[in-house]
Amino acid sequence: MFENLSERLERSFKILKGQGKITEINVAETLKEVRRALLDADVNYKTAKEFTETVKAKALGQDVLNAVRPEQMMVKIVHDELAVLMGGTAAEINIKGNPAVILMSGLQGSGKTTFSGKLANMLKSKRGKNPLLVAADVYRPAAIEQLKVLGEQIGVPVYAEEENKNPVKIARNAVQHARTYGRDLVIIDTAGRLAIDEEMMNEIESIKKAVNPQETLFVV
Numbered sequence: 369m370f371e372n373l374s375e376r377l378e379r380s381f382k383i384l385k386g387q388g389k390i391t392e393i394n395v396a397e398t399l400k401e402v403r404r405a406l407l408d409a410d411v412n413y414k415t416a417k418e419f420t421e422t423v424k425a426k427a428l429g430q431d432v433l434n435a436v437r438p439e440q441m442m443v444k445i446v447h448d449e450l451a452v453l454m455g456g457t458a459a460e461i462n463i464k465g466n467p468a469v470i471l472m473s474g475l476q477g478s479g480k481t482t483f484s485g486k487l488a489n490m491l492k493s494k495r496g497k498n499p500l501l502v503a504a505d506v507y508r509p510a511a512i513e514q515l516k517v518l519g520e521q522i523g524v525p526v527y528a529e530e531e532n533k534n535p536v537k538i539a540r541n542a543v544q545h546a547r548t549y550g551r552d553l554v555i556i557d558t559a560g561r562l563a564i565d566e567e568m569m570n571e572i573e574s575i576k577k578a579v580n581p582q583e584t585l586f587v588v
């Protein structure tokens with residue numbers, strides 16, 4: 369989601385860069401694009417509106433129109449406000465266990481599998497971890513294959529039990545497997561679920577109890 373949002377924001381600022389002169393009109397146009405980008409990223413309408421209003425007030429307050437590099441000033445103001453909107457400080461992910469276990473949960477199609485791959489790749493390259501990706505989505509036929517393709521792309525092994533339809537057991541076996549083979553980070557990709565789906569909610573609770581993860585991430 370954020371990649372898409374940052375691309376859209378980038379494009380919004382092009383409105384300013386392309387213009388020889390910065391005027392109140394093209395600042396307003398930029399902010400309209402920023403608002404659209406936020407709305408398309410599923411940011412609440414009221415929040416998006418408040419966001420652009422705050423940015424506009426700050427831009428006027430800091431006299432963006434007469435600044436030496438107006439578009440850079442706008443980028444900075446939007447960036448700072450986004451940081452506030454996203455919760456101020458970024459929380460560090462807990463990867464202290466051995467293996468550290470991260471349980472990925474969330475709605476259908478929300479990006480759990482993709483994010484599992486990105487997270488494995490990031491923690492491997494930036495934090496020197498040896499991740500193991502675990503395919504615990506036993507419902508969607510192509511889910512295991514999808515994770516395997518991702519794993520191959522980033523050079524991270526994928527633990528799967530094609531014949532096993534019990535994600536709790538798969539998760540537990542995977543953690544054991546990680547211990548045996550010296551993988552210090554286990555990322556468990558689960559099937560998408562809705563809070564109203566009681567059976568699926570019980571399942572994720574059982575996986576959680578079975579592997580006692582350091583982090584349970586909810587992807588929306």
Ligand SMILES: Nc1nc2c(ncn2[C@@H]2O[C@H](COP(=O)(O)OP(=O)(O)OP(=O)(O)O)[C@@H](O)[C@H]2O)c(=O)[nH]1
Binds near residue numbers: 477482505511
């Ligand atoms: N733009 C954008 N698309 C994304 C992002 N993450 C995932 N997608 C796309 O969204 C679709 C679903 O992503 P998955 O990672 O398969 O989602 P999932 O939560 O694992 O889906 P299920 O396992 O079916 O519940 C795919 O087409 C991805 O390419 C993202 O950060 N930005």
Ligand SMILES: [Mg+2]
Binds near residue numbers: 481505511557560
């Ligand atoms: Mg998935």
